[in-house]
Amino acid sequence: MLSRRAPSLFARLPTLSNPTRKKIPSWQPHIQLRHKSSQIGFLVDDPYIPRFQLLSPSQLAQKRSAAYAHLSNCNLCPRLCGVNRFERTGTCLIGADVVVNTIAPHFGEEPCIQGRHGSGSVFFSGCNLRCVFCQNHDIAHQKNGFHLTPEELGEWFVKLQDVGNVHNINLVTPEHVVPQVVLSILHARELGLKLPIVYNTSSFDSLESIALLDGLVDIYLADFKVWAASTSKRLLKADNYAETARESVKAMHAQVGDLCFTSDGLAKKGVLLRHLVMPGYEAEGGQIVRWLAEHVSRDLYVHVMEQYHPRAHVGKEKRGRSGRAREVVEGKALRYEEINRAVKGEEVESVKKAAQQAGLWRFVEPAEHALFSM
Template identity: 75%
Template sequence: MLPRTSRHSINTTRHLPLIAVRRRSYLAPPFLLDSFTPRYQLLTATQASKKRSEAYAHLRACNLCPRLCNVNRYEKRGHCLIGSDVVVNTIAPHFGEEPCLQGHNGSGSVFFSGCNLRCVFCQNHDIAHQKNGFSLTPEELGEWYVKLQEVGKVHNVNLVTPEHVVPQVVLSILHAKELGLKIPIVYNTSLFDSLDSLHLLDGLIDIFLPDFKCWNDSTSKRLLKADNYADVAKESIKAMQAQVGDLCFTPDGLAKSGVLLRHLVMPGYEEEGRHIVRWLAENVSKDLYVHVMEQYHPRAHVGKERRRTTGSGRAEEVAGTSREGGKRRYEEINRPVKMEEVDGVKKAAQEAGLWRLLDAAEHGGFNI
C-alpha cells in the first residue's frame, strides 16, 4: 500500500497536464535548424540583377543543359520542345512526395511539360514527352508560387523536372521574392543538369531533389536516350552538395535545406543501383539523405508492341516479326521490381556507410 503522502500527491495531480513523453527523434544537432531563411531571400539587389541578365542571355542561346541545342528560344524550340515561356501541366499541393517534404499541407508542386530526357519508362510521359499544359511567362509562374504559399499553405515550392526551363525558373523565383515568397524552393530533377545551369541556380534553391537513374552508358542510351548520363549526374550531384550540403530539418520534421537523393530501383538493374550508392558514399557524403525507391512499374513505351520503319519513314507497331520472336519493347523491364532487388540496393548503401535512408514512418505520419 502506498504511503498517505504518495496517494495524496497522485490524487492532486490527476487534473494537471500530463508531462509529454519524449519521442524518438532521428534529428541530430548538425541536421537540426533552429530557424530558416530561404537562400533567395539572402540575395542582394546586385546579385539578383546579375542573375536576371544571365537568364535572359541563356534564353537567346540555350546551352544550359547537356543537350547543347544552342537555339534562340524566343524563335525556335530545342530538344525539350519549350520556348521562352514555360508550359505547365499542373500546379497544386501534392501529397506524393517524401513525408519530410509534403508534411500535412502538401508540397507545392509545379509539373513542367517537356523534358531533356526521353526515359522509355517515364511515369509522367504524357507530360514530359509532349507539350501538354498551359503557357506562363516567368512572372506569371512566380505569382503562382505565392498563390501556393498564401492559398495552399504548402510547405515548399516543388519544381518537378525543371532542367530545361532553368532560365525561366530563375526569373520566376526572383519575381516571387519581390511578391513576398518565404518558403523553400525544391529543385526536383532527373539529374541531367549542366554545371552552368547549377551555377545560375546557386543562391536560389534550398533543397535539391535529384533522381540518380542509372550507372552504365549503355543503359542510359537505351532507357534514357542520353549519352554520358552517369558522368553528367556525378558532376551535378557534387555541385548540388557543395551548394546546400546535407539535408537539414526544422523541429517539426520538415526538410528545409540540403540534398535528398532518390534512386528508383529498376527490375534487373540492381547492380547499377549498388554502384550508385557506393559512389555516393565515397564521393559525396556518408551523411547524404537517400531514398531508395520501389515504385517502379512499366509505363510509357515499356511493354508496347515492337515497331518497324516503313518505306515512307514512318514507324508502325508490329508483332511477331522481330528477331526476338515478337517480344514487346524493353521486355527486360516489363515487370514490377522485386523487393529483394530493392533490399539489395539498400544493403549496399548501408555497407558503404550511408545511414540516412528514408523509411516509412511507423506511426503513419511524416518522419521526424
C-alpha cells in the same frame, strides 16, 4: 494581380480544409540514427530563411541578366542546343515561356517534404531526357498544359504560399526551364514569397545550370537513375547521363550540403537523393550508392525507391519501318522487354544493403504515424 490564364490548375485547393478529418496526433521525430545526439547536426533554425531572401541586390540583378542571356542562346542543359528560345525550341520542345501541366499542393513526396499541408508542386511539361519507362510520360514527353510567362509562374508560387498554405515550392522536372525558373523565383521574391525552393530533378543538369541556381534553391531533390553509359543510352536516350549526374550531384551538395530539418521534422535545406531501383539493374544501383558514399557524403539522405512499374514505351509492340506493329511471336516482340515487369523485393534489398555496406545510414523511412520522417 495573379494570372487567370490557367484557372483549373488550382482546382484541388478547396479540399485542403476538411472539418471531419480526425485530429493528427502529436509525433515523435522518426530518423534512423547511430545515436540520438546525431540529430543535432542536421537541424536548422526555425523560422528558416530561404536562400533567395539572403541575396544582395547586385546578386539578384546578375541572376536576372544571366537568365535572359541563356534564353537567347540556350546552353544550360547538357543537350547544348544553342537555340534562341525567344524564336524556336530545342530538344525539350519549350520556348521562352514555360508549359505547366499542374500546379497544386501535392502529397506524393517524402514525408519530410510534403508535411501536413503538402508540397507546392509545379509539374512542368517537356523534359531533356527521353526515358522509355517515364512514370510521367504524358507530361514529360508531350506539351500538355498551360503556357505561363516566368512572371505569371512566380505569381502562382505566391498563390501556393498564401492560399495553399504549402510548406515549399516544388519544381518538378525543371532541368529544361532553368532560366525561366530563375526569373520566376526573383519575381516571386518581390511579391513576398518566403518558402524554401525544392529543385526536383533527374540530375541531367549542367554545372552552369547548377551555378545559376546557387542562392535560389534550398533543397535539391535529385534522382540518380542508372550508372552505365550503355544503359542510359538505351533507356534514357542520353549516353552521358551518369557522367553528368555525378558532376551535378556533387555541385548540388557543395551548395546546400546534407539534408537538414527544422524541429518540426520538415526538410528545409540540403540534398535528398533518390534512386528508383530498376528490374534487373540492381547492380547499377549498387554502383550508384557506393559512389555517393565515397564521393559525396556518407551523411547523404537517400531514398531507395521501389515504385517502378512499366510505363511509356515499355512493353509496347515493336514497330517495323513502315510503322505497323510487328506480329508478336511468343511474346518476344515487345519493346524493352527486360524491364517489362515490376521490380522484385530482393532487388530493392540488394541496393539497400549495398548502401549500408558503403556507409550510408540516413534513409527515407515511413514514419509510424504516416506524417513526417527525418
